[in-house]
Amino acid sequence: xxxxxxxxxxxxxxxxxxxxVALLSTFMGWKASQVKLTYNAGKVLPVTDSAxxxxxxxxxxxxxxxxALVLGIKADNLFQKDIFNDWYQLGNNxxxxxxxxxxxxxxxxxxxxxxxxxxxxxxxxxxxxxxTSDQEVDSVRKQILGLPFYDxxxxxxxxxxxxxxxxxxxxxxxxxxxxxxxxxIMRQAKAFGDKHxxxxxxxxxxxxxxxxxxxxxxxxxxxxxxxxxxTAIILLLFFRTGYAVIFPVFVVILGVLWSLxxxxxxxxxxxxxxxxxPPLVVVIGIPNSIFILxxxxxxxxxTGDKMKSLYIVIEKVGITTFIANVTxxxxxxxxxxxNSQILMEFGLVASxxxxxxxxxxxxxxxxxxxxxxxxxxxxxxxxxxxxxQYFLSKTDYIVQHSRPAIYIGTAALVVVCLxxxxxxxxxxxxxxxxxxxxxILSDLRFFESSFKGVLPLEVSVESKHKNGxxxxxxxxxxxKLETLISSYPEFSKSLSLIQVLKFSTQGFYGGNPEFYRLxxxxxxxxxxxxxxxxxxxxxxxxxxxxNYIDSTKQTTRISFQMxxxxxxxxxxxxxxxxxxxxxxxxxxxxxxxLTGSSVIFVKGxxxxxxxxxxxxxxAIFLIxxxxxxxxxxxxxxxxxxxxxxxxxIITAGIMGFFGIPLKPSxxxxxxxxxxxxxxxxxxxxxxYRQEIRNSNKSISQVVSDTIKETxxxxxxxxxxxxxxxxxxxxxxxGGTVALGILLSITLLIAMITNLTLLPAFLLSLEKRxxxxxxxxxxxxDMEAPVL
Numbered sequence: 001x002x003x004x005x006x007x008x009x010x011x012x013x014x015x016x017x018x019x020x021v022a023l024l025s026t027f028m029g030w031k032a033s034q035v036k037l038t039y040n041a042g043k044v045l046p047v048t049d050s051a052x053x054x055x056x057x058x059x060x061x062x063x064x065x066x067x068a069l070v071l072g073i074k075a076d077n078l079f080q081k082d083i084f085n086d087w088y089q090l091g092n093n094x095x096x097x098x099x100x101x102x103x104x105x106x107x108x109x110x111x112x113x114x115x116x117x118x119x120x121x122x123x124x125x126x127x128x129x130x131x132t133s134d135q136e137v138d139s140v141r142k143q144i145l146g147l148p149f150y151d152x153x154x155x156x157x158x159x160x161x162x163x164x165x166x167x168x169x170x171x172x173x174x175x176x177x178x179x180x181x182x183x184x185i186m187r188q189a190k191a192f193g194d195k196h197x198x199x200x201x202x203x204x205x206x207x208x209x210x211x212x213x214x215x216x217x218x219x220x221x222x223x224x225x226x227x228x229x230x231t232a233i234i235l236l237l238f239f240r241t242g243y244a245v246i247f248p249v250f251v252v253i254l255g256v257l258w259s260l261x262x263x264x265x266x267x268x269x270x271x272x273x274x275x276x277x278p279p280l281v282v283v284i285g286i287p288n289s290i291f292i293l294x295x296x297x298x299x300x301x302x303t304g305d306k307m308k309s310l311y312i313v314i315e316k317v318g319i320t321t322f323i324a325n326v327t328x329x330x331x332x333x334x335x336x337x338x339n340s341q342i343l344m345e346f347g348l349v350a351s352x353x354x355x356x357x358x359x360x361x362x363x364x365x366x367x368x369x370x371x372x373x374x375x376x377x378x379x380x381x382x383x384x385x386x387x388x389q390y391f392l393s394k395t396d397y398i399v400q401h402s403r404p405a406i407y408i409g410t411a412a413l414v415v416v417c418l419x420x421x422x423x424x425x426x427x428x429x430x431x432x433x434x435x436x437x438x439x440i441l442s443d444l445r446f447f448e449s450s451f452k453g454v455l456p457l458e459v460s461v462e463s464k465h466k467n468g469x470x471x472x473x474x475x476x477x478x479x480k481l482e483t484l485i486s487s488y489p490e491f492s493k494s495l496s497l498i499q500v501l502k503f504s505t506q507g508f509y510g511g512n513p514e515f516y517r518l519x520x521x522x523x524x525x526x527x528x529x530x531x532x533x534x535x536x537x538x539x540x541x542x543x544x545x546x547n548y549i550d551s552t553k554q555t556t557r558i559s560f561q562m563x564x565x566x567x568x569x570x571x572x573x574x575x576x577x578x579x580x581x582x583x584x585x586x587x588x589x590x591x592x593x594l595t596g597s598s599v600i601f602v603k604g605x606x607x608x609x610x611x612x613x614x615x616x617x618x619a620i621f622l623i624x625x626x627x628x629x630x631x632x633x634x635x636x637x638x639x640x641x642x643x644x645x646x647x648x649i650i651t652a653g654i655m656g657f658f659g660i661p662l663k664p665s666x667x668x669x670x671x672x673x674x675x676x677x678x679x680x681x682x683x684x685x686x687x688y689r690q691e692i693r694n695s696n697k698s699i700s701q702v703v704s705d706t707i708k709e710t711x712x713x714x715x716x717x718x719x720x721x722x723x724x725x726x727x728x729x730x731x732x733x734g735g736t737v738a739l740g741i742l743l744s745i746t747l748l749i750a751m752i753t754n755l756t757l758l759p760a761f762l763l764s765l766e767k768r769x770x771x772x773x774x775x776x777x778x779x780x781d782m783e784a785p786v787l
Contacts, residue, residue, distance in 0.1 A: 331675020
């Protein structure tokens with residue numbers, strides 16, 4: 001009854017409907033024009049997570065980490081005059097760029113001098129001008145090699161590689177303003193490399209995030225264009241008329257505008273995930289128009305009355321497509337319950353966009369076609385394709401006569417794939433999604449081999465009382481901790497309060513490298529008093545000391561660089577480290593925290609894996625409830641869920657056998673696929689139920705008719721989805737490629753299980769149930785779309 005009223009409302013107020021949709025779409029289009037790319041790392045951990053809270057507290061004390069872009073070169077003649085001078089000049093030029101706070105390289109470093117008059121330390125640049133002779137360069141080389149503070153930081157252990165660390169201010173690094181700065185840095189670095197025939201490597205989180213943002217922007221347009229092109233071609237092949245191509249494409253374009261408008265209305269930006277929502281809207285939204293048009297053409301062929309046919313379309317197909325879109329939206333919507341901002345944004349906007357596109361299709365397609373000429377006698381040729389009819393006849397024969405083979409074959413495949421699941425590697429990398437051919441990856445490998453990486457790892461050591469760090473015993477413990485962490489090949493030499501104090505001791509003794517050590521008990525008061533008097537130009541407040549200890553002298557930071565070893569390896573290391581850290585610092589008196597952007601990534605990856613498992617379980621539960629509401633009975637719920645769960649198991653097995661790791665981008669596949677594949681189950685069971693209620697045929701005959709009739713639409717759905725999601729294989733991001741390919745495979749397998757396993761289950765009920773018990777009365781007058 002309600003859908004009859006909806007049909008009356010739409011078709012009796014066609015002009016008003018067009019005006020309302022036009023006004024809303026204009027508003028959404030205006031909002032869509034304001035959409036922006038994100039320039040921050042997405043918040044994966046919820047803001048209430050303890051690790052995230054402590055990370056923010058760390059940043060409030062010591063500033064944001066991961067703000068450095070690094071340039072690196074390798075050459076046997078690093079200290080050749082022209083190379084040294086040009087590297088020095090490059091650093092000086094970059095130092096004057098807006099948004100750059102510091103530049104450190106082997107040609108732009110500072111030495112610590114003792115001012116005996118003022119009783120303080122003063123940081124002075126080692127080089128203040130270009131060097132004029134090889135002798136000067138050699139002299140500087142000896143001075144640099146006599147400063148252990150920089151060894152392993154700006155010069156590799158073999159002294160054949162060097163890096164330049166370029167620090168951005170927080171405002172620039174988290175905004176579009178960083179892009180022109182990075183572009184100019186890269187341009188000048190390339191000019192240096194071309195001049196000296198040296199490859200200049202570049203890395204660091206600001207550069208990685210900029211490259212990812214550029215790729216997201218490019219792929220946003222690419223996938224939207226590809227999805228529209230592929231669906232238009234399929235529509236043309238299927239309907240063979242321009243109207244049935246132009247207007248469904250027009251509707252999904254409006255859906256895309258609405259999806260972007262929803263992003264802006266929710267104050268979200270385009271990320272790697274939300275950037276794929278527009279092509280998803282196209283791929284998932286097109287079948288709505290197809291079902292509506294198919295029913296329209298079918299009814300017009302029966303009645304010859306255009307308006308009556310459109311009334312029937314809304315009344316009969318509306319409820320079925322509505323529920324199908326609800327199950328699809330559930331697959332995305334459950335991501336909102338992960339409490340991860342990046343997944344919540346994706347799940348919320350995707351689910352709302354799917355329902356909005358459904359509403360646009362249900363309203364606009366009937367209204368638009370009510371103004372168009374009557375359909376021609378033959379609007380579709382796909383149902384007459386002999387190979388499809390042959391395929392469905394063979395499928396029906398197998399279902400009718402080989403059910404044991406279907407069950408045994410499915411069970412055997414599930415067992416094999418369960419073994420494959422056991423081989424799945426749960427692992428994620430910070431630069432995981434970048435293409436293997438990307439220079440970012442090869443450059444990162446350079447820094448990992450020469451400097452043990454450039455990704456930030458921070459360690460916070462907090463005493464539980466004020467001034468608790470300023471005693472020699474505690475400093476010795478911190479030094480022991482630094483030695484412990486640096487002993488792992490994944491972590492670099494430390495940069496810390498301890499290293500600053502060692503540098504200070506060396507400076508106190510006239511720069512003698514033999515004194516690069518912590519001050520002993522007799523020296524400590526002298527050296528710390530020098531440090532305390534150093535002021536803004538020294539190493540105290542406003543200088544280096546402030547960067548490594550808070551004002552209460554209760555918390556200090558230890559900074560490392562690390563390789564992108566993967567979440568699996570790092571989880572193992574962090575687990576191994578914790579008891580060793582506790583053996584150095586008694587947890588009753590100190591709190592030692594591994595933190596920083598890299599640690600937050602690893603913990604975020606762990607959090608997502610755990611919560612996405614829960615999201616999949618929630619999706620299955622919610623879809624199960626919908627199936628129970630529609631078809632009633634526990635048996636029917638199991639029958640409807642199993643054909644969609646088995647493809648997930650098979651896909652997981654494929655991942656295990658082919659070494660595709662389980663990570664946030666790949667585990668998304670399962671809840672999304674569960675929501676989409678359930679549509680086909682609804683279409684099949686809806687048609688089956690109609691035949692059971694309205695005919696005196698046996699269950700075997702009803703199943704046979706349903707396979708041959710609904711099977712055509714299921715094949716078409718699978719075709720659209722297979723090629724629609726297949727476009728993501730063109731992505732440069734490994735996670736997006738895996739998402740597209742595995743979703744395509746999963747949905748194709750789901751079509752097969754819904755055409756074989758589902759009817760086989762129904763036939764198996766025939767022996768146990770009477771026809772009247774096979775299906776209860778429906779809650780709504782649903783009708784399955786038939787091609």
